[in-house]
Amino acid sequence: MRRAPRPDDRPPRRGARFGSAYRLVASVALGALLLAVVGAVTGPTWDPAPLEEGIEVATADTAIGGAPAAVRYDVREVEVTVPLDGATVGARISLPVGVEEPAPAVLFVHGAGTGRYQRAFLKQARSLAEAGVVAMVPDKRLDTYSTAHRDYVAMARDYLHSFELLRDRPEVDPARVVVYAESEGGWIAPVMAAEEPAMAGVVLVSSPVVPPRQQAAFAVDAYLRNTGVPHAVFRAIPRAVGMSMPGGGFEYADFDVAPYQQRMTQPVLVVYGTADASMPIVQGALQVRADLAQAGNEDVTVRYYEGADHGIRVGGSPTEPFLRDLAGWVLGLPVTGDTPPRVAGAEPEQTYVAGPVPQPRWLRDGVALLVLVLGAPVLMLVCGLAVGVARVVERGRSRRDPAAPVRRFAPGIAGRLVALGGVTVATVGAMVWYLLAVARLALDYERNAWVVQGGWIGVRVLGVGAVLAAVLLAHRAHDAREEGVPVAPGVVRRVAASGVVAASAVLLVVLAYWGVFQLNI
Structure with a gap:
């Protein structure tokens, strides 16, 4: 049933x-x-403050006021060894042939990376030498440099050995040696300038100016905005940038170059490309001017190059107007250090401040x-x-x-x-x-x-x-x-x-x- x-x-x-x-x-x-x-x-959340202060561009023409007429020379290259404290590095010196000696000179300071003279600053050094400027590109010292550990003060002292070698060359006028620093080198060259007041000038190209942690957060923010990520993803910025990395190190993330810039008495050429989203291109120039003013130094020339990215490159190579202006500024020192226009080129845009990064709590x-x-x-x-x-x-x-x-x-x-x-x-x-x-x-x-x-x-x-x-x-x-x-x-x-x-x-x-x-x- x-x-x-x-x-x-x-x-x-x-x-x-x-x-x-x-x-x-x-x-x-x-x-x-x-x-x-x-x-x-x-x-923490991520809410960068808008940049309210701007910089006034006098003219679109980037030509350096007071620069001498251009002259072209053949170039001869020599390779030398630079003794450092506990190590040596190789270097290449590009010499203008037939220039009236002694000539002005430029020492190059590398940005992030391995920094070999065989690959770095080739066009910049050649262009300077052809214009009548001795150019020296040393290798970066790598035995004390890694992703986790970098000492910008010690690196400045290493580069000063190259500075002294270049200044002592018979082809070089020791009173007219300039330091050219690109990107990460912008945290090194001001230390060199503060330690060596006899330096004739400093060229800061694509310089971060703010501490590395702030610059990294600023760059990530700009990259993500350009990529069009959802708003929710931005919360990861302070949590990633503010995090201590496995294995330790990264003490340099909070290195502040401002105290060294405030001791600089040399003329400074500040250069940015308007397409460089990784750098605070308005804030950086304003801070350099403010820092140098602390030392009573008003000899700051600022140039912005239309469509140039990091390193003032267009299509992978340094733009020709920049190379022309670089040589003109170096050759014309000290006159070009304070000759108008002080700010020229394309109109720069920076929407947000590269400021302190909120620290994770957990x-x-x-x-x-x-x-x-x-x-x-x-x-x-x-x-x-x-x-x-x-x-x-x-x-x-x-x-x-x-x-x-x-x-x-x-x-x-x-x-x-x-x-x-x-x-x-x-x-x-x-x-x-x-x-x-x-x-x-x-x-x-x-x-x-x-x-x-x-x-x-x-x-x-x-x-x-x-x-x-x-x-x-x-x-x-x-x-x-x-x-x-x-x-x-x-x-x-x-x-x-x-x-x-x-x-x-x-x-x-x-x-x-x-x-x-x-x-x-």
Whole structure:
């Protein structure tokens, strides 16, 4: 005889299904909201101040006032060795042939990187020599230079050895030796000038001026804005730039060149390209003028070159007007140091201030962050292996003793634990991929809406999926307890389940910290 259906056997009513779905959606929304709050309170926001002060450009013509008429010379090159304290470096000197000696000279100070004279400043040095200026490009000393460790004061002392060698050359007028510094060299040349008042002048090309940490944040901000990333991604700037890197070092990130610039008494030529998004091209020139004024020095000439990027390059090479003006300024010193126009060229644009970077409050330690991101998946894997080993042991025991208890997770628990761990790790992987992809686009000044916008949506969808997996797991565990079924029987399963949940929670907090769940709060 067929058993009459009991009330409990009836399928859930439509209203009950709707209520269950509503509770699920509400739980996911609440979980995402809580993570958004966690992300907001665990680190700083990013809201750079607009630059309100501008710089007045007198004329579009960049020609240096008081520069002598151009003359062209043949060039002879010689290679020399520069003795340093505890090391030596090679150098190339480009000599104008037939120039009336002694001639003015320029020493080049490298920007970031390896800095070999075989590849660096080739066109600038050749152009100066052809105009009648002795040009020296030394190798950068690399045994004391790395990504993590840089001492700009010590580097200045090393370059001063090259300065002294150049000044002592018979072809060179020792009273007319100028230092040309590009990019990172802008933190070195002012130290040299402060230590060597007899220096005839300083050329600051694409100089950061502000401390490295501030310049890095400014550059990242500009690159990301150019790439068109969602507003939410900008929160990563202070958290990345303000973070201490694994392995230590990076003490130079807060090096302040201003005290050295405030001791400079030499004429200074400040040069920027209007297409250089990585440098504070208005703020930099204003700060150099203000710093030099502290020493009573008003001999500052500023030039902006239309469409030139970092290093005053157009199409990969230094622009010809810049090379002409550089030679004219050097040859005409000291007259060209204070001859109008003081500011000339294209109109520069800088929207935001390169200012102090807010410091992270929680996950500032890069080592701790790396341990969390790498350690959580490892813990999940160990937990999975432990359950696998326990299952093998229990099967062997049951074959020997059929009465031995068989332990299993409550129905649905194992699969949801795997889903929680897998989706959470996948979200972290997607976030890392996204940041690297955006960094590549930003550095190449490229836009790709599929990567920038679509990738961010994908990361956030995965993040919501991880929250959904956590909610489903929590609901199933609650139901199992209500039914009187052990959720994770035995020590191994209980510890393994706790380990996966804890590791997933850690990764969800890390994801929240990097803005995956933020709601602009």
